[in-house]
Amino acid sequence: xxxxxxxxxxxxxxxxxxxxxxxxxxxxxxxxxxxxxxxxxxxxxxxxxxxxxxxxxxxxxxxxxxxxxxxxxxxxxxxxxxxxxxxxxxxxxxxxxxxxxxxxxxxxxxxxxxxxxxxxxxxxxxxxxxxxxxxxxxxxxxxxxxxxxxxxxxxxxxxxxxxxxxxxxxxxxxxxxxxxxxxxxxxxxxxxxxxxxxxxxxxxxxxxxxxxxxxxxxxxxxxxxxxxxxxxxxxxxxxxxxxxxxxxxxxxxxxxxxxxxxxxxxxxxxxxxxxxxxxxxxxxxxxxxxxxxxxxxxxxxxxxxxxxxxxxxxxxxxxxxxxxxxxxxxxxxxxx
Numbered sequence: 001x002x003x004x005x006x007x008x009x010x011x012x013x014x015x016x017x018x019x020x021x022x023x024x025x026x027x028x029x030x031x032x033x034x035x036x037x038x039x040x041x042x043x044x045x046x047x048x049x050x051x052x053x054x055x056x057x058x059x060x061x062x063x064x065x066x067x068x069x070x071x072x073x074x075x076x077x078x079x080x081x082x083x084x085x086x087x088x089x090x091x092x093x094x095x096x097x098x099x100x101x102x103x104x105x106x107x108x109x110x111x112x113x114x115x116x117x118x119x120x121x122x123x124x125x126x127x128x129x130x131x132x133x134x135x136x137x138x139x140x141x142x143x144x145x146x147x148x149x150x151x152x153x154x155x156x157x158x159x160x161x162x163x164x165x166x167x168x169x170x171x172x173x174x175x176x177x178x179x180x181x182x183x184x185x186x187x188x189x190x191x192x193x194x195x196x197x198x199x200x201x202x203x204x205x206x207x208x209x210x211x212x213x214x215x216x217x218x219x220x221x222x223x224x225x226x227x228x229x230x231x232x233x234x235x236x237x238x239x240x241x242x243x244x245x246x247x248x249x250x251x252x253x254x255x256x257x258x259x260x261x262x263x264x265x266x267x268x269x270x271x272x273x274x275x276x277x278x279x280x281x282x283x284x285x286x287x288x289x290x291x292x293x294x295x296x297x298x299x300x301x302x303x304x305x306x307x308x309x310x311x312x313x314x315x316x317x318x319x320x321x322x323x324x325x326x327x328x329x330x331x332x333x334x335x336x
Contacts, residue, residue, distance in 0.1 A: 001114070004057060006050045008038045011151055015192035026055040026071040033078040033085070036183065040152020041226040042121045045084030045261050048075045049114035052092035056103075056110035064103040068093055080274040081235055081303045082226040083264040088117050117261075122154040124259035127317035129161030132222070132257055135315075136166035136173050140219045143176040143209060146237035147189035148224030148257065158224040158257035160193055162315065167199055175201040176212060180237060182282040182300065206239050213250040221247045222315070225258040232308025232323025233270030234258075238301055244310035257315040263329060270305035278302050 001007075005024040012035070013019045021037060023029045029051035032038050038047045055071025056064070072093045076086055092113045099109040136142065142163070146152075149160035156164060163175060175194055180186035187203045194201040204212065212218050221243055228234040234256055247254040267273060280298035284291055292298065308323035321329075 001050050001053065001111070004054075006047065006054065008032055008047065009151065010037050011039055011189060012037055014151070015188055023051075024054065025058060026051045027074060029054060030074045030078045033075070039185070040147060041082035041084040041224070041262050042125065042153035042158070042259055043151070044079060044082055045088035046114075046118040046121055046154050048078075048085045049088040049092050049117040051075050052089055052096070053110045053114040056092075056096055056107045059103065059107075061103045064106065065097065068097060079276055081276045082262075083228075083267070084121075084226075084259075084261040087261045087264075088114075091117060118154045121259055121261055122156065124261070124317040125153050125156035125158060125161045128158055128257050128259065128315055129156055129165035131317065131319055132162035132255070132315040133165035133169060133171075135220060135222070135253075135255065135320075136162065136171050138172050140171075140173040141176065141217055142173060142220045142222060143178070143212070143218045143243070144190060144221070145178040145186065145206075145223045145240055145243055146180045147185040147193070148222075149190055149193040151189050151193060152224065153259070157193070158259065158315075159222040160190065162222055162257060163194070163199055164197060167197055173200075175199060176209070176218060177201050177203045178206050178209060178239065178243075179203055180239065181206055182286075185237070209243055210246045213246050213252060218250075218252055221252055221254045223254075223256055225256050225262050226303055227267065227273050228256070228258055228263045228314065228326065229267040229269050229272065229308075230265050230327055231269050232311055232314075232326055233273075233305055234308075234311070235270070235273045235275070235303045235305050238304050241304040241306045241310075244306045248310050253312040254310055255313050255315055255320070256311055259317065260329075263326065265326070265329070270307060273303075273305055275305070276302040 010019040059067030095113045096110040149157035283298040
């Protein structure tokens with residue numbers, strides 16, 4: 001946040017263009033989240049926190065509470081699946097309105113709470129890298145899905161934080177990067193980040209993962225997550241469930257890396273997670289060019305749910321835990 005505005009890398013332009021966009025209203029932040037200018041569960045959580053700070057800054061003394069409620073509602077409606085957004089927005093909203101009846105003081109609280117949320121998320125991700133790097137050994141070949149890097153978080157990443165730390169420790173390993181249809185976050189963003197880090201990698205089509213597992217070319221799978229339930233079921237980018245099933249069939253460890261803000265202890269099981277459906281045009285067209293037969297429809301769920309039984313462990317800032325250990329985590333209950 002700088003000079004009363006939130007600055008974001010426009011992820012829709014990467015890796016071919018680098019553009020910083022400026023959001024000086026809560027509504028612009030919500031639009032950036034909806035249009036995936038900013039994306040990744042921890043990143044949209046931080047964006048939502050700062051969006052609430054912008055709502056507080058723009059509100060008059062007379063309409064302060066109503067403006068905060070409106071900002072909260074707009075941000076929560078932008079993307080429903082990733083719980084980090086709701087956790088961040090509700091945190092800033094609650095802390096701000098509980099802090100004082102003095103709007104001038106409440107505005108300061110909103111800004112400081114948003115900053116603290118972002119800082120805590122970044123530190124969580126750094127610790128995730130330290131925790132998970134023990135899983136990486138020399139010569140290992142790892143598969144990841146979608147983008148769980150610094151672009152998807154405030155810094156470091158989740159799954160990619162593990163790779164970054166392993167690289168810094170001098171380990172030599174190779175990463176298979178799922179392209180991640182339909183928006184190609186793997187091919188565009190994860191590959192871009194790994195290239196910047198000098199980590200050997202190759203992009204593969206999503207449907208090739210089973211082929212490489214069958215050949216014995218994959219030793220480990222690490223993904224991020226968008227919401228983790230109390231029982232260990234979790235939502236992540238569409239295609240994750242299929243990878244987990246394939247990993248189980250081929251006896252390959254399957255890990256999920258996530259900060260505290262991605263855990264939702266109010267959500268009992270995966271069937272309770274709302275799954276966002278996006279425009280069919282993301283499937284049928286790419287940058288305006290048709291990919292499918294004209295006139296054919298498309299169904300475009302952005303996420304799927306993987307049952308806890310397929311998860312070897314969750315890589316957290318506090319250690320690697322089993323799904324059944326989530327209930328013991330000290331995670332605030334989401335009130336969205």
